Amino acid sequence: MATVTLHNLVKAYGKAEVLHGINLEVADGEFVVFVGPSGCGKSTTLRIIAGLEDVTSGEVQIGGRTVNHLEPKDRDIAMVFQNYAIYPHMSVRKNIGFGLRTSSLSKPEREQRIEEVAAILSMTEYLDRKPAQLSGGQRQRVAIGRAMVRDPAVFLFDEPLSNLDAQLRSQMRLEIKKLHQRVGTTIIFVTHDQVEAMTMADRIVIMKDGHIQQIGTPAEVFHQPANIFVAQFIGAPSMNLMPGRAVAGGLEVGGTMIARETGRTGAMTVGIRPDDLCVTQDKGCFSGRITLLEPLGSETLVYVDIDGQEVVAHADGRNPPALGAVVQLTVDPANLHLFGADGEAIT
Numbered sequence: 001m002a003t004v005t006l007h008n009l010v011k012a013y014g015k016a017e018v019l020h021g022i023n024l025e026v027a028d029g030e031f032v033v034f035v036g037p038s039g040c041g042k043s044t045t046l047r048i049i050a051g052l053e054d055v056t057s058g059e060v061q062i063g064g065r066t067v068n069h070l071e072p073k074d075r076d077i078a079m080v081f082q083n084y085a086i087y088p089h090m091s092v093r094k095n096i097g098f099g100l101r102t103s104s105l106s107k108p109e110r111e112q113r114i115e116e117v118a119a120i121l122s123m124t125e126y127l128d129r130k131p132a133q134l135s136g137g138q139r140q141r142v143a144i145g146r147a148m149v150r151d152p153a154v155f156l157f158d159e160p161l162s163n164l165d166a167q168l169r170s171q172m173r174l175e176i177k178k179l180h181q182r183v184g185t186t187i188i189f190v191t192h193d194q195v196e197a198m199t200m201a202d203r204i205v206i207m208k209d210g211h212i213q214q215i216g217t218p219a220e221v222f223h224q225p226a227n228i229f230v231a232q233f234i235g236a237p238s239m240n241l242m243p244g245r246a247v248a249g250g251l252e253v254g255g256t257m258i259a260r261e262t263g264r265t266g267a268m269t270v271g272i273r274p275d276d277l278c279v280t281q282d283k284g285c286f287s288g289r290i291t292l293l294e295p296l297g298s299e300t301l302v303y304v305d306i307d308g309q310e311v312v313a314h315a316d317g318r319n320p321p322a323l324g325a326v327v328q329l330t331v332d333p334a335n336l337h338l339f340g341a342d343g344e345a346i347t
């Protein structure tokens, strides 16, 4: 087990700088997820930690030791990629054992280690099969097994679930989480799927254009997003954003005055999560016409046009309103998210 520290990492390809000073401290045994849109620098950061890419400047420490000049094999890490290259001609046993090819263990010790890892991954009965005789999820477990067998200090995962279908993805998500609870190894996991990030991470690192936007627990980044980008990236459907104006004692938004003291005056952006905006029978804050209904079972997403602005609210799935109806929407003023002209949260 080990801590991972990134100190002011900068990476340029030729003249193009793609990481602009990444700082992060991952605690021993922590499960950290990097999330962000395509091209934001997640894989590059992971590959730098793994030693597969050089840094332009900055420092990488693993277990308190600077590893910038160490080869990947000397960093005590194991990496699992999206295209989990397992060898089709080798049995599961050989594929997992491949992770031990450079180890100094004796043959019986290796066999024992492979059996242990297979047991943790519930793959014991498949040890003598070839990959072609396995499901996608089982193949992914073989790839994870090969990474685990060396008992590395840090696991690095780069979108390992993105080739799996939706059901298998959520199953593997749970399995990786359970695996982490059992073995306790430090994990850095890259994904562009915010649901994966929210469900698995101890802490989430949200990146955009080579910059970290926010680091926090899933609850922190959801309830206290640092800026508009994070607010819209985390949570599905995305947070509603409405232009607002703060006055003494209140906030004017969507044609209504809401009793929320902001401590300042002037224009700001008001964010409301669809979960916090409810269709109500009583007098609400806003009123508008329903343009679309999206039934999800327990709840129904309700798209409402408030004075030319479309927002997403929710209603009870058992008793949804009708398309085209004019409805009242209510929100607890305490649940409004406020952002300044620079996009940063006003707290």
Ligand SMILES: Nc1ncnc2c1ncn2[C@@H]1O[C@H](COP(=O)(O)OP(=O)(O)OP(=O)(O)O)[C@@H](O)[C@H]1O
Residues within 6 Å of the ligand: 013, 018, 036, 037, 038, 039, 040, 041, 042, 043, 044, 045, 192
């Ligand atoms: N070998 C390379 N040469 C030049 N530019 C590169 C190279 N590898 C990556 N980049 C650029 O660096 C930026 C970050 O790429 P990176 O692969 O880290 O993104 P990512 O966040 O992993 O995206 P994705 O979600 O699509 O995998 C991108 O703009 C990419 O085009």
Ligand SMILES: [Mg+2]
Residues within 6 Å of the ligand: 042, 043, 044
């Ligand atoms: Mg990537």
